[in-house]
Amino acid sequence: MKIYGVALLAFCFLFGKLLGNYLGVLIGLKSDVGGVGFAMLLLMISYTYFKKKGVVKELTTQGILFWSSMYLPIIVAMAATQNVNAAVSQGPIAVVIGIIVTLCGFFLVPLISKIGQSKNQK
Amino acid sequence: MELVYKLIDKNGLVFAFLVVGIIMYLSFLISEKLFRKKIPGVALAVFVGLLLALLGSKKGIADIPLFSGMALLGGSMLRDFSVVATAMGADLSKIKQAGWAGIVGLFSGVFFSFFVGVLLAFLLGYRDIESLTTIGAGACTYIVGPITGAAVGAGSDVIAISIAIGVVKTIVATIGTPLIAKTIGLDNPHSALVFGGLIGTTSGVTAGLAATDPKLVPYGAFTATFYTGLGCLLCPSVFYFALKAFLLKI
Numbered sequence: 001m002k003i004y005g006v007a008l009l010a011f012c013f014l015f016g017k018l019l020g021n022y023l024g025v026l027i028g029l030k031s032d033v034g035g036v037g038f039a040m041l042l043l044m045i046s047y048t049y050f051k052k053k054g055v056v057k058e059l060t061t062q063g064i065l066f067w068s069s070m071y072l073p074i075i076v077a078m079a080a081t082q083n084v085n086a087a088v089s090q091g092p093i094a095v096v097i098g099i100i101v102t103l104c105g106f107f108l109v110p111l112i113s114k115i116g117q118s119k120n121q122k
Numbered sequence: 123m124e125l126v127y128k129l130i131d132k133n134g135l136v137f138a139f140l141v142v143g144i145i146m147y148l149s150f151l152i153s154e155k156l157f158r159k160k161i162p163g164v165a166l167a168v169f170v171g172l173l174l175a176l177l178g179s180k181k182g183i184a185d186i187p188l189f190s191g192m193a194l195l196g197g198s199m200l201r202d203f204s205v206v207a208t209a210m211g212a213d214l215s216k217i218k219q220a221g222w223a224g225i226v227g228l229f230s231g232v233f234f235s236f237f238v239g240v241l242l243a244f245l246l247g248y249r250d251i252e253s254l255t256t257i258g259a260g261a262c263t264y265i266v267g268p269i270t271g272a273a274v275g276a277g278s279d280v281i282a283i284s285i286a287i288g289v290v291k292t293i294v295a296t297i298g299t300p301l302i303a304k305t306i307g308l309d310n311p312h313s314a315l316v317f318g319g320l321i322g323t324t325s326g327v328t329a330g331l332a333a334t335d336p337k338l339v340p341y342g343a344f345t346a347t348f349y350t351g352l353g354c355l356l357c358p359s360v361f362y363f364a365l366k367a368f369l370l371k372i
Contacts, residue, residue: 009203009206009207010203012206013202013203013206016206017202020347020351023351024351027351027355028355031265031269031350031351031354032351033348033350033351033352033355034347034348034351035202035347036202036205036206036324036343036344036347037343037344037345037347037348039202039206039209040205040206040208040209040212040340040343040344040347041209041214043206043207043209043210044209044210044212044214045214047210048214061210064207064210065207065210067203067204067207068204068207068208068210068211070200070204070207071204071205071207071208071328071332071336071339072146072164072167072332072336073139073142073143073146073195074195074196074200074201074204075164075168075171075196075201075325075328075329075332076142076145076146076167076168076170076171076196077138077142077171077192077195077196078171078196078197078201078325078329079168079169079171079172079175079196079296079325079329080145080170080171080172080174080175080182080183080184080189080192080196081175081178081181081182081183081184081192081193081196081197082172082175082182082289082292082293082325083175083179083180083181083182083285083289084172084175084176084182084289084293085175085176085178085179086179086180086282086285086286086289088176089286093243093246093283093287094283094286094287094289094290095290096242096246097239097242097243097246097257097260097261097287097290098261098286098287098288098289098290098291098293098294099290099294100238100242101235101238101239101242101261101287101291102290102291102294102295102298102321102326103294103298104234104235104238105231105234105235105295105320105321105322106298106299106302106306106320106321107306108227108230108231108234108320109227109306109307109308109313109316109317109320110306110307110313112223112226112227112230112316112320113223113307113312113313113316115222115223115226
């Protein structure tokens with residue numbers, strides 16, 4: 001049943017978020033640190049495990065796939081609910097810093113990707 | 123007409139599905155017919171979303187009662203839920219392989235964003251350490267900015283600017299990523315992991331990657347999810363004291 005897939009996803013999501021919140025408390029922050037990352041790891045591990053055991057049926061997978069495909073429309077809705085006015089109305093300071101910082105990040109990508117890849121080739 | 127309003131008000135989320143569906147359909151149509159797919163339909167749809175956000179204020183279009191359901195659909199709960207779902211298509215071995223590069227990307231992402239932000243703020247005339255720290259933190263993400271600002275005791279105007287910088291970053295990442303992806307070699311899981319760590323704004327990274335190549339989304343999201351936490355940890359403490367020591371010496 002599709003709901004099994006959705007339930008597995010929900011379990012991984014909540015457990016991952018819980019770990020993220022605990023990690024947050026542990027390092028003295030009140031926020032979630034890497035909860036989504038933990039949840040993703042959990043899903044990858046548990047899905048592969050259940051698949052190996054042969055308990056995962058096609059329909060279970062479809063339940064997860066549905067939510068994975070809802071991702072794009074959710075991003076569009078998220079974009080439509082951002083405080084774009086605040087970003088524009090704070091004047092050029094915010095826009096200038098925001099653009100330059102992001103561009104710096106972009107151009108660091110090839111540099112840092114190289115570090116890892118050359119290591120792997122050795 | 124009043125009946126229609128009442129109906130939509132009661133079924134906001136369902137109405138949001140319809141609205142986003144229409145935006146996606148039109149965007150893909152325009153992308154195909156007008157731009158011959160040179161500008162991806164997803165990128166166009168996200169851009170339309172940002173434009174619609176201008177109609178409202180704090181919560182974008184969701185500030186208009188008719189569209190309040192958009193806040194639920196685009197909120198962090200469903201976003202994170204669907205991001206986690208994308209992990210099913212991700213390859214664990216690739217994440218392991220790129221592990222170190224991802225961690226290096228994550229730390230240098232927070233480090234560079236903060237200090238580039240501080241440097242720019244300094245050039246623009248800010249001199250007090252609290253404002254500089256808060257603006258640098260805002261250059262990480264729009265969550266790190268206000269948390270850091272509150273921690274070091276910055277003024278509310280500076281905190282507002284730090285949030286705005288974070289939002290601008292998200293928007294630039296969303297629109298800019300598909301345009302610059304080829305130039306910076308962002309076409310494989312390895313660089314997507316590094317990219318997520320460097321840019322860090324989960325919304326910007328995931329929206330940008332989605333517009334570039336949806337297959338890369340889980341990898342970028344994976345590292346980006348640690349970024350805000352790391353920023354909240356480093357900016358008001360290590361970076362703040364480092365900046366203080368540095369500025370006192372001058």
